[in-house]
Amino acid sequence: MLNLSQNGCSVWVTSSPELALTPTAVALGKFDGVHRGHQRVIQPILPPFRKDGENRRWGEPEMGRTGDGEKVTPPPHNGSIFSTVVTFDPHPQEFFTGKPRSLLTPLDEKVYQLRSLGVQQLVLLPFDKELCALTPEEFVEKILVQQLQAVQISVGQDFRFGSRRTGTARDLQIIAAKYKIPVTIASLETCAESQENNTEVDQQTRISSSLIREILASGDIERANQLLGRPYTLIGTVIKGQQIGRTIGFPTANLELPKDKFLPHHGVYAVRVFTVSETLDITGNDYFGVMNIGNRPTVNGINLSVEVHLFDWFGDLYGKKLAVHLEKFLRPEQKFPNLEALKTQIQLDCSAARAFFQC
Ligand SMILES: Cc1cc2nc3c(=O)[nH]c(=O)nc-3n(C[C@H](O)[C@H](O)[C@H](O)COP(=O)(O)O)c2cc1C
Ligand SMILES: Nc1ncnc2c1ncn2[C@@H]1O[C@H](COP(=O)(O)OP(=O)(O)OP(=O)(O)O)[C@@H](O)[C@H]1O
Numbered sequence: 001m002l003n004l005s006q007n008g009c010s011v012w013v014t015s016s017p018e019l020a021l022t023p024t025a026v027a028l029g030k031f032d033g034v035h036r037g038h039q040r041v042i043q044p045i046l047p048p049f050r051k052d053g054e055n056r057r058w059g060e061p062e063m064g065r066t067g068d069g070e071k072v073t074p075p076p077h078n079g080s081i082f083s084t085v086v087t088f089d090p091h092p093q094e095f096f097t098g099k100p101r102s103l104l105t106p107l108d109e110k111v112y113q114l115r116s117l118g119v120q121q122l123v124l125l126p127f128d129k130e131l132c133a134l135t136p137e138e139f140v141e142k143i144l145v146q147q148l149q150a151v152q153i154s155v156g157q158d159f160r161f162g163s164r165r166t167g168t169a170r171d172l173q174i175i176a177a178k179y180k181i182p183v184t185i186a187s188l189e190t191c192a193e194s195q196e197n198n199t200e201v202d203q204q205t206r207i208s209s210s211l212i213r214e215i216l217a218s219g220d221i222e223r224a225n226q227l228l229g230r231p232y233t234l235i236g237t238v239i240k241g242q243q244i245g246r247t248i249g250f251p252t253a254n255l256e257l258p259k260d261k262f263l264p265h266h267g268v269y270a271v272r273v274f275t276v277s278e279t280l281d282i283t284g285n286d287y288f289g290v291m292n293i294g295n296r297p298t299v300n301g302i303n304l305s306v307e308v309h310l311f312d313w314f315g316d317l318y319g320k321k322l323a324v325h326l327e328k329f330l331r332p333e334q335k336f337p338n339l340e341a342l343k344t345q346i347q348l349d350c351s352a353a354r355a356f357f358q359c
Contacts, residue, residue: 011115012082013107015089015124022149024084024121029159030209031087033104034113036229037156037189037207044154044184045083046118081151082121085114086143088131089124095132102262104209104216104228109235109258112280123148136167140175150176154184158206191227219265219329231272231325232264234291234306235280238317241307244299248343252292252307253317255324263306266294270328270353273310276321287313288357290349291324294333298342311350311359328356 012021025045031038094101105113114122125131125143134142139162144150153176161167167175173183190204205211207227215224216232225231236255257263271291275284289310295301308324330352336342 011111011119012121013111013124014121015126017123017125017143017147020084020123020148021082021121023151024082024148025152025154026084026086026144026148026150027119027154028086028161029155030091031085031105031110031114032091032209033212033228034110034117035104035189035207035209035212035227037186039117039229040189041154041156041186042083042085042114042117042119044186045085045152047081047083083119084121084123084148085119086123086125086148088127090127092127092132095127100260103260104212104232104262106258106260108280109233133163136162136171137175138162139167140172140179144176144181145179150181152182152184154186156186157188159185194223213262216262216264219267219332221264221269221326221329224264225327231327234261234263234324234326235276236261236306236322236324238320238322240318241305242299244339248339248346250309250343250346251314252309253320253322255306255308255322257306263293263304264326265329265332266304267332268292268330268349269326270330270356271308272325272327272357273308274323274325275317276323278321280321280323282323287311288353288359289313290330290346290353291326292333297333297335298339309346309350311354328353 014020027042027045029038029041031042034042091101091103103110111122144153153172155169155172157169159169159172161172169183169185173185176183189207191207193203193205212224212227215227221232234255234257236257238253239256241252241254269291271289273287273289274282277283287310289308291306291308293304293306295304308322330349334345336345
């Protein structure tokens with residue numbers, strides 16, 4: 001389906017497990033967000049020669065593309081064990097509810113995050129009736145042993161699998177032992193519970209994609225960033241807006257985002273912006289700026305718009321891909337009586353963002 005390759009680092013992405021590079025060291029789960037808990041599960045499947053956080057060059061041959069139904073030969077096997085994240089597509093919750101689910105990390109972004117951790121392969125198991133009906137024993141035998149030739153498996157302590165989620169992480173360990181495959185069960189990465197409860201005791205809660213969504217929806221971007229282990233990022237292509245911004249002295253780059261991207265609380269954020277390539281690698285300098293996510297009630301906007309104003313930068317960004325790191329929530333969007341009042345407020349937003357970034 002996709003091959004994302006830059007500087008000799010590639011991730012082989014396939015939704016056909018029979019096209020997977022084998023043998024594999026597998027981390028299992030949905031991994032939306034690739035948050036700190038996920039990173040703990042992925043760590044044990046990475047090659048031992050790689051130090052944490054290092055952007056590894058592993059000198060694999062250039063890989064071709066694969067895809068649903070596409071007949072493509074995977075790159076030759078070079079004798080190594082492929083660090084592989086195995087996830088489900090669509091997201092199981094989307095399959096059961098029939099409702100499209102927005103994601104913290106749409107596919108391109110997930111691949112980018114996995115690649116920067118050192119993962120070599122992403123297998124997107126088609127989540128359908130057939131897969132759902134597999135018992136834990138059948139899942140291990142058919143998918144992990146026969147198709148992926150797993151030699152090592154890693155999951156979190158609360159991992160559940162197989163039909164009606166009957167299999168636990170411990171069950172996986174027992175079943176995999178029959179095939180002599182070791183299973184690492186990562187202990188839960190937790191964080192302090194929100195202080196809202198006003199309890200004296202330091203209660204801990206599990207870091208999860210669902211918790212991070214809730215926190216983003218509430219506008220607490222700094223806490224969401226802590227749990228992710230990096231800034232929450234919106235990545236999109238710059239498209240034309242109504243071009244009113246430039247008339248009030250604040251030209252903005254309007255972003256078209258992946259349709260399934262989860263949007264945080266609407267309003268104004270202090271942001272750090274990077275131009276990126278198709279594979280999402282940073283291509284130039286970074287810029288500071290302010291971003292608005294909202295409907296622009298002051299100009300009777302109807303559609304949701306995501307737009308960023310960069311400090312001290314003038315030029316044409318149309319068609320460019322930007323990665324916008326959300327660092328601080330400044331205020332909710334408001335309806336102003338006129339453009340002059342909006343302009344005055346945006347000036348204040350810029351000052352607040354500059355003070356935050358000390359720039
Ligand atoms: C930092 C920032 C804050 C903004 N805050 C608001 C706001 O509170 N209310 C609003 O109606 N529009 C707000 N906007 C959106 C402006 O209305 C929008 O930038 C302007 O209409 C230009 O739109 P254009 O990009 O289509 O030309 C904000 C934009 C920026 C960059
Ligand atoms: N906080 C955590 N600490 C350790 N392991 C985790 C943590 N969160 C998830 N995992 C493990 O990482 C893998 C992927 O997790 P998964 O994406 O399914 O869960 P999640 O982040 O809790 O998402 P959701 O909130 O949608 O359930 C699983 O093996 C899971 O057990």
